[in-house]
Amino acid sequence: MYLRTLLALTALAGFLGSSGSFAQNWPARPVTLVVTFAAGSGDDVLTRIIAPHLAEILGQQFVIENVGGAGGMNGTSRVARSNPDGYEAVVGGTGTFAANQTLYKRPSYNALTDFTPVGLVAEQPLILVTRKDFPADNLQQFIAYLKANHAKLQFASGGTGSATHLGCVLLNSTLGVDVSHVPYRSTALAVQDMIAGRIDYACPIASTALSQVQAKQLKAIAILTKTRLPMLSDLATAQEQGLSNFEAYIWNAIFLPKGAAPAIVAKLNDALGKTLDKPEVQNRLQQIGGEVVARDRRSPDYLRQFVTSEIAKWAVPIKAAAITID
Numbered sequence: 001m002y003l004r005t006l007l008a009l010t011a012l013a014g015f016l017g018s019s020g021s022f023a024q025n026w027p028a029r030p031v032t033l034v035v036t037f038a039a040g041s042g043d044d045v046l047t048r049i050i051a052p053h054l055a056e057i058l059g060q061q062f063v064i065e066n067v068g069g070a071g072g073m074n075g076t077s078r079v080a081r082s083n084p085d086g087y088e089a090v091v092g093g094t095g096t097f098a099a100n101q102t103l104y105k106r107p108s109y110n111a112l113t114d115f116t117p118v119g120l121v122a123e124q125p126l127i128l129v130t131r132k133d134f135p136a137d138n139l140q141q142f143i144a145y146l147k148a149n150h151a152k153l154q155f156a157s158g159g160t161g162s163a164t165h166l167g168c169v170l171l172n173s174t175l176g177v178d179v180s181h182v183p184y185r186s187t188a189l190a191v192q193d194m195i196a197g198r199i200d201y202a203c204p205i206a207s208t209a210l211s212q213v214q215a216k217q218l219k220a221i222a223i224l225t226k227t228r229l230p231m232l233s234d235l236a237t238a239q240e241q242g243l244s245n246f247e248a249y250i251w252n253a254i255f256l257p258k259g260a261a262p263a264i265v266a267k268l269n270d271a272l273g274k275t276l277d278k279p280e281v282q283n284r285l286q287q288i289g290g291e292v293v294a295r296d297r298r299s300p301d302y303l304r305q306f307v308t309s310e311i312a313k314w315a316v317p318i319k320a321a322a323i324t325i326d
Contacts, residue, residue: 023263026086027060033254034065034079034090036072042205042288046122046252047091049284053275058267071161071325072096073108080114084259086268089118094163094250098310102318103161104325111311116260117303119253119269121276122290125225126167126248128238129209129218130201131194139222139241142201143175150177156199158187161325166314167203167224167248173317174246194218205250206232207289224248230286251293251310253303265300273298 033051035044044066051062067075072095079090090096097111109115128142136142146153155172157165160183172179182199184190187208193199195217202209206229212218213232222238223229225247238246254272256265275281276292285292297306 023086023261023267026261026264026267027058029087030061030063031058031086032063032065032088034067034075034088036067036075036090036092036096038068039066042124042207042250043091043093043252045288046124046285046290049281049288050121050272050275053278053281054268054271057271057274070108071100071103073100073104077108079255079257080109082257084116084257084261086256086260086264089254089256089268090115091121091252092255093252094166094310094314095161097253097255097307099161099163099166099314099318101311102315103323106326111307112304114258115255116258116265117253117255117300117307118265119272119298119300120293120303120306121252121254121272122285122292123225123249123251124288124290125206125223125229126163126203126250127206127209127213127223127229127232127235128171128201128203128221129194129213130221131197131199132217132219133197134200134219136221137219138236139238139243142221143243146175146177146179150179153200154180154182156182156184156190156194156202158190158204159183159185161323162187163250164190164202164204165323166317168201169321169323170248170314170317171203171224171246173320174243191218203248205289210289227291229289231289253307269298269300 033047035047037043047064051064055062067078076090076096079088082088100107101111136145155168164187187204190202194202209218213220220235222241223235224238226239228237282292
C-alpha cells in the first residue's frame with residue numbers, strides 16, 4: 001500500500017512539474033488565432049493589426065485562420081472544443097460572445113463556461129446615419145421624426161443578428177418605436193441602397209460609412225458611444241445630444257479554450273497589453289474607427305465580468321424585438 005501511494009505521488013509530482021514547465025516554455029511553436037468571419041471583415045482587419053506584434057513579443061508566429069459561418073459560431077465552437085494548450089485562440093466579439101447566446105435558439109457553446117478569457121482588445125463605435133435627404137440634421141430632430149413616422153420608415157443592416165442590426169434594434173427599443181427592418185447580405189449593400197434613397201437609416205460600424213459621410217452621400221446624425229471619433233470630431237455623440245446612458249458599439253477580445261493554464265493566460269495577456277500600448281497599434285486601430293481599451297479593462301477577470309454584462313445587455317432588445325435564429 002505504501003509503495004503504491006509513493007508511486008502515485010511521484011507520478012503526480014512529475015505531471016505537475018512537466019505541466020508547469022510546458023506553460024513556462026509556451027509558446028514553443030506557432031499559435032493559431034481563429035477569426036470567425038471572412039477575410040476583410042472588421043474582426044479580421046483588427047486581428048491582422050495585432051498579430052505581428054504578439055509574434056514579435058512572444059517569439060513565435062501567430063497564424064490567422066478565418067473560420068466563418070453561423071454568425072461566427074462555427075469558428076468559436078471549434079476553439080471551444082480544441083486542446084487548451086494555448087496554441088489555438090479565438091478573437092471573439094459582441095456577436096459571438098454576447099448576442100448569439102440569446103439570438104440562437106440552440107447556441108453551440110456557452111460563452112461563459114466553455115472558454116478562458118484572456119483580455120479585451122478594442123471597441124469600435126456604431127454610428128447613426130441616414131439618407132442624405134432625411135428631414136433631420138441632429139439626434140433630437142431624428143427622434144421627433146422617427147416617433148411621428150416610424151410606421152412608414154425602414155432601417156437597414158448587414159444581416160439579421162449582425163451588429164449593425166442589433167445596434168439599431170437597441171436604439172429603436174430605447175426610443176420606444178417599431179420600425180421595419182431590411183436585412184442585406186452585407187453592410188456595403190445596405191449603404192448603397194441608403195445612398196440611393198431606398199432606405200431611411202442604419203447603424204453601421206463607423207469605419208464602414210466614413211467615406212460616404214465625408215463625401216456627403218450619407219448624413220451622419222450621432223456617434224453611438226460616449227466619446228467622439230477623431231475622424232469625425234465635429235459629430236456629437238448620442239449622449240451629448242440628450243440620449244443619456246445609451247451606447248452601441250462592437251468589441252473584440254481574445255479567448256482560449258476552457259482549462260488553459262493560468263501561466264499561459266498571464267503570458268498572452270501580458271503580450272496583448274504590450275501590443276495595445278504601442279502608439280503605432282493605437283494609431284492604426286484609430287484609422288479603422290477602433291479604440292484600444294484602457295489598461296484597467298484588459299484583465300481576464302474584467303473580461304469575464306464584461307461578457308456576463310454584455311449577454312444581459314443584448315438579451316433585452318433581442319427579446320423585445322422577438323428576434324430568433326434556428
